[in-house]
Amino acid sequence: MIEHTGSGDPARTLALLWRTQERVSRKGKPDLSVDRIVRAGIELADSDGLKALSMRRVAESLGVGTMSLYTYVPGKGELIDVMVDTVQATTGRETAQGWRAHLTYVARENLALYRRHPWLLQVAPSRTVLGPQVAAKYDFELRGLDGIGLSDVEMDSVLELVLGHVQNSARGLTAAAVTEKETGLTDQQWWDAAAPFLMTVFDPARYPVAARVGGAVGEAHQSAFSPEHSFEFGLEMLLDGVGRLIESRAL
Amino acid sequence: MIEHTGSGDPARTLALLWRTQERVSRKGKPDLSVDRIVRAGIELADSDGLKALSMRRVAESLGVGTMSLYTYVPGKGELIDVMVDTVQATTGRETAQGWRAHLTYVARENLALYRRHPWLLQVAPSRTVLGPQVAAKYDFELRGLDGIGLSDVEMDSVLELVLGHVQNSARGLTAAAVTEKETGLTDQQWWDAAAPFLMTVFDPARYPVAARVGGAVGEAHQSAFSPEHSFEFGLEMLLDGVGRLIESRAL
DNA sequence: CTACCGTACCGTATCGTGTACGGTACAGAG
DNA sequence: CTCTGTACCGTACACGATACGGTACGGTAG
Numbered sequence: 001m002i003e004h005t006g007s008g009d010p011a012r013t014l015a016l017l018w019r020t021q022e023r024v025s026r027k028g029k030p031d032l033s034v035d036r037i038v039r040a041g042i043e044l045a046d047s048d049g050l051k052a053l054s055m056r057r058v059a060e061s062l063g064v065g066t067m068s069l070y071t072y073v074p075g076k077g078e079l080i081d082v083m084v085d086t087v088q089a090t091t092g093r094e095t096a097q098g099w100r101a102h103l104t105y106v107a108r109e110n111l112a113l114y115r116r117h118p119w120l121l122q123v124a125p126s127r128t129v130l131g132p133q134v135a136a137k138y139d140f141e142l143r144g145l146d147g148i149g150l151s152d153v154e155m156d157s158v159l160e161l162v163l164g165h166v167q168n169s170a171r172g173l174t175a176a177a178v179t180e181k182e183t184g185l186t187d188q189q190w191w192d193a194a195a196p197f198l199m200t201v202f203d204p205a206r207y208p209v210a211a212r213v214g215g216a217v218g219e220a221h222q223s224a225f226s227p228e229h230s231f232e233f234g235l236e237m238l239l240d241g242v243g244r245l246i247e248s249r250a251l
Numbered sequence: 252m253i254e255h256t257g258s259g260d261p262a263r264t265l266a267l268l269w270r271t272q273e274r275v276s277r278k279g280k281p282d283l284s285v286d287r288i289v290r291a292g293i294e295l296a297d298s299d300g301l302k303a304l305s306m307r308r309v310a311e312s313l314g315v316g317t318m319s320l321y322t323y324v325p326g327k328g329e330l331i332d333v334m335v336d337t338v339q340a341t342t343g344r345e346t347a348q349g350w351r352a353h354l355t356y357v358a359r360e361n362l363a364l365y366r367r368h369p370w371l372l373q374v375a376p377s378r379t380v381l382g383p384q385v386a387a388k389y390d391f392e393l394r395g396l397d398g399i400g401l402s403d404v405e406m407d408s409v410l411e412l413v414l415g416h417v418q419n420s421a422r423g424l425t426a427a428a429v430t431e432k433e434t435g436l437t438d439q440q441w442w443d444a445a446a447p448f449l450m451t452v453f454d455p456a457r458y459p460v461a462a463r464v465g466g467a468v469g470e471a472h473q474s475a476f477s478p479e480h481s482f483e484f485g486l487e488m489l490l491d492g493v494g495r496l497i498e499s500r501a502l
Numbered sequence: 503c504t505a506c507c508g509t510a511c512c513g514t515a516t517c518g519t520g521t522a523c524g525g526t527a528c529a530g531a532g
Numbered sequence: 533c534t535c536t537g538t539a540c541c542g543t544a545c546a547c548g549a550t551a552c553g554g555t556a557c558g559g560t561a562g
Binding site for chain 2: 547548549550551552
């Protein structure tokens with residue numbers, strides 16, 4: 001289940017993200033607000049996953065009617081957009097010495113973000129959410145790459161590459177937990193149910209390398225060691241490549 | 252919208268993937284079949300996206316009632332699983348000289364696969380679909396990394412890293428098209444609608460680097476050059492890192 | 503040839519979505 | 533007190549997946 005966001009008018013979405021509406025509201029007593037709704041949405045998604053996020057459930061958790069939400073938020077897509085932007089603010093902004101330490105820090109912070117909010121992986125990254133928190137984070141992350149010889153486009157490409165790797169790693173790290181909640185089946189249970197059947201059908205003669213490697217990976221996975229190591233190992237490789245690029249630009 | 256797959260019994264799903272059921276069916280005249288259903292599903296997803304894939308629409312395109320599908324397929328999740336497995340068979344299997352050429356070939360083939368079937372990006376990669384085509388592809392892709400000094404787990408990690416990069420690149424490359432279909436808005440239209448508002452709110456003083464780099468990336472994007480280049484550039488970096496690893500293992 | 507029965511197919515119903523529309527009730531202004 | 537704008541919500545609709553209980557027919561047993 002990949003959720004698409006921001007259904008309609010971009011200007012409307014942006015106004016919401018940047019809170020431009022100046023909700024004066026003399027009349028009536030608004031006990032609801034965009035922030036309360038967004039907070040409730042984040043809580044719900046954190047605990048039960050994106051699939052469980054419905055307007056009805058958000059409204060219930062706030063003790064209001066479903067349609068009341070639409071006074072503050074144009075629709076579900078936009079709500080998710082604001083949730084995404086809001087959550088970016090929780091990443092750290094420490095300045096590190098040098099681009100390599102900076103990118104390592106950025107990678108770790110983003111990985112932690114995905115761990116706190118696994119549902120971010122379920123949101124389709126189709127059109128970037130251009131909210132204030134996203135902008136601030138983007139600015140911070142680029143700042144550590146500024147003035148070391150890379151072009152603007154290269155800075156963006158490098159950052160994108162690192163963040164992409166983080167996202168892949170996050171998938172590996174949180175997949176088990178998310179899938180377990182989604183399907184109600186432990187990885188172990190799933191394997192136990194699948195294994196006997198696979199035995200009869202997965203011919204090691206037809207797939208010799210896959211069988212051997214798959215087996216080894218399965219064993220390594222049980223020691224719960226592989227995903228973290230894979231993250232660090234991939235990051236090192238990337239940074240080495242980036243280092244070479246920077247050196248070539250510095251000449 | 253990320254679609255989750257394979258709802259229920261793993262054994263049932265695997266039996267479906269490997270076509271173990273031996274549908275003898277003396278009685279009645281089955282003009283329907285798993286393959287026909289899967290083909291229809293792939294066609295529908297190719298042209299209209301995963302979001303448009305509903306049991307009703309698949310049934311309609313086959314000229315049968317919705318519930319008839321359930322005679323052959325346990326549910327929508329399992330249908331998607333079979334679709335995913337089926338589509339893997341279309342990737343090339345040419346043997347290349349050396350691991351670097353092999354990985355480059357594998358990366359390109361996978362990128363092409365995503366281009367042919369963008370909906371693959373919308374399927375949650377939660378639990379690998381262990382079908383015959385996936386197994387065959389995995390085996391082929393690993394074979395080119397066998398016997399060059401890497402451990403089994405390392406072989407898998409390297410492959411995963413490359414495929415992850417391909418997936419990220421595929422997102423960049425196809426995002427525009429998919430999002431356009433999903434939202435009915437061109438990137439250009441979206442920007443035109445968003446730009447005037449962003450001007451008023453996106454303070455270059457607050458986000459100096461982001462503003463500069465974002466602008467440059469936007470311009471580069473218009474020349475439709477960046478994503479392909481980003482794919483190649485990232486791949487080179489990864490392969491350099493892998494080369495270093497292999498050298499260190501060869502000692 | 504008839505009776506039977508297993509199976510392919512499907513009509514209907516249930517429950518869950520997002521959200522459009524038309525109220526209702528209340529707070530503040532005149 | 534009247535008027536009006538707004539916060540909130542009840543209901544309805546158009547989808548979605550899929551459980552359940554038929555129906556109709558082809559092959560087989562007698």
